[in-house]
Amino acid sequence: MKFNAPRGTNDILPPETLKWQYIEKKTHELFSNYNYQEIRTPIFEYTELFQRGIGEVTDIVEKEMYTFEDKGNRSITLRPEGTASVIRSFLENKIYGQAQPTKYYYIGPMFRYERPQSGRFRQFHQLGVEAIASNDPALDAEIISLGIRLLQNFGLDNLEVHLNSVGCKDCRPDYVEKLKKYLIENKDQLCDNCKSRIERNPLRVLDCKNKSCKTVINDAPKITNNLCDNCAEHFEDVQNYLDVLDLEYIINPLLVRGLDYYTNTAFEIKDNALGAQDTVFGGGRYNGLAEEIGNRDLPGIGFALGIERLLLSLEAKGIELPVESGVDLYITVIGEKAKIESFKLLDKLRNEGFRTEMDYLDRGVGSQMKSADRMNAEYTIIIGEDELNNNSATIRNMKSGDEKEIQLSNLLEEMKKLVDKEAV
Incomplete structure (x- = not known):
């Protein structure tokens, strides 16, 4: 019987995993500079958390969640996004009793x-x-600039910041009624999906990519013209702070996010090199989320960035992350005695931070050298009985072909010199 990975999942294999490690390392470093601390929440939660937090009439909750009953007949869902879990943790662990604001990343x-x-x-x-x-x-x-700075650290530029305000619980209901009235008047021009959204979630119509729908949407009432005084002032202040940072942005009154918890600021960062799926990351404010899932009125703002989408963007622009696979030294061994001594040397070199490898398949010298080449070994050395008796061997630079006779007892010191010399 043949097994394959489930559809929509991927094995991430070396050396591709080095890119992921690099992205994660740079993320840890940058976010720490902004005083964001890492939080790790469960991969699954009670289903109601996402129903209440994300919104029951969103596509995610209606169509996309992986939901099942556990052995205690409780409804469990694999997390479809991170924010609801973070807010649940914040409330459950009473972090609101600590110095605020709290800054997390995941x-x-x-x-x-x-x-x-x-x-x-x-x-x-x-x-x-x-x-x-x-x-x-x-x-x-700060949140928007942090996301931009992260992408810039990976070499991405020419990014577009799309900015909007989706209002609050005081002004959005009036806007939604205006929008609903307009959509009903133009219902015949909408796709079937948007027709069904008019009553359930009319804001989601603004996000439709259907050509006929986009024609209708372009003439729809704009939420930026229907903000209350508090929302309008907040939106203007956000723009002023972005101006202070010299961050260019595009006001996009049709921008809505796919989750019901968003209020006030909404934003997306787009990369035109990605084609139709051009959003690299997005986010916004969710000032009502903590109240919805925990009856505590706490504002919040965040963003989420897909690592797969980031890697696609880097690939589209021909950007190579500075990662290297391979080993510093591959020891080719001849004979059992040489293998034992080489095993000792491996351990000593690894303890000093060198990436080292040797043969474990009892292959001939030629096959071992081919293996060293496939592993992108920087240096190779052949150790057999003669080398052990003479306490000397030839170490070879695999890139240049240069060779050097060394004392085996000084191998560690020689490797330190060679690697330092290459690094300079």
Whole structure:
């Protein structure tokens, strides 16, 4: 019987995993500079958390969640996004009693039953940030700039920041009624999916990519013209702080996010090199989320970035991450005695931080050298009975072909010189 990975999932194999490690390392470093600390939440939660947090009439909850009953007949869902879990943890662990705001970041797998396509999988990986318990518009600008800075660290540029305000619970209901009235008047021009959304979730119509729908949407009432005074002032302040940072942005009054918990600021960072799926990451404020799932009025803002989507963007622009696979030294052994002594040398070199390898298949010298080449070994050395008796061997630079006679007892010191010399 042949087994394959489930549709919409991928094995991430070496050397590709080195790229993931590099991204994660750079993320840890940068987010720490902004005083964001890592949080790790469970991969599954009680289903109601996502129903209440994300919204029961969203595509994610209605169509895309992996939900099942556990052995205690409790409804469990693999997390489709990270924010609801972070807020649940914040409330459950009473972090609101500590100095605020709280700044978290996370990296991990998410799960959505979607149609697999380029950059979109059923198990995918996100890194994200959440800043909780402050409504300061400066924090909105900080979050956006942090995401941009992360992408710039990987070599991405020419990115577009799309910015909008989706209002609050005071002004959005009036806007939704205006939008609903307009959509009903133009219902005949909408796709079937959008027709069904008019009553359930009319804001989602604004996100439709259907050509006929986009024609209708372009003339729809704009939420930016229907904001209350508080929302309008907050939106203007966010723009002012972005101006302070010299961050260019495009006001996009049709921008909505796919989750019901968003309020006020909403944003997306787009990369035109990706084609139709051009959003690299997005986020916004969710000032009502903590109240919805925990009856505590706490503002928050964050973003999530798909690692698969990031790698696609890097590939589209021909950007190679500075990662190297291979070993510093491959020891080719001849005979059992040489293997034992080489095993000792391996251990000593590894303890000093060198990436080293030797043969474990009892192959001939030629096959071992081919293996060293496949492993991208920087140096190779052949150790047999003669080399042991003479306490000397020839170490070879695999790139240049240069060779050097060394004392085996000085191998560690010689490797330190060679690797340092190459690094300079």
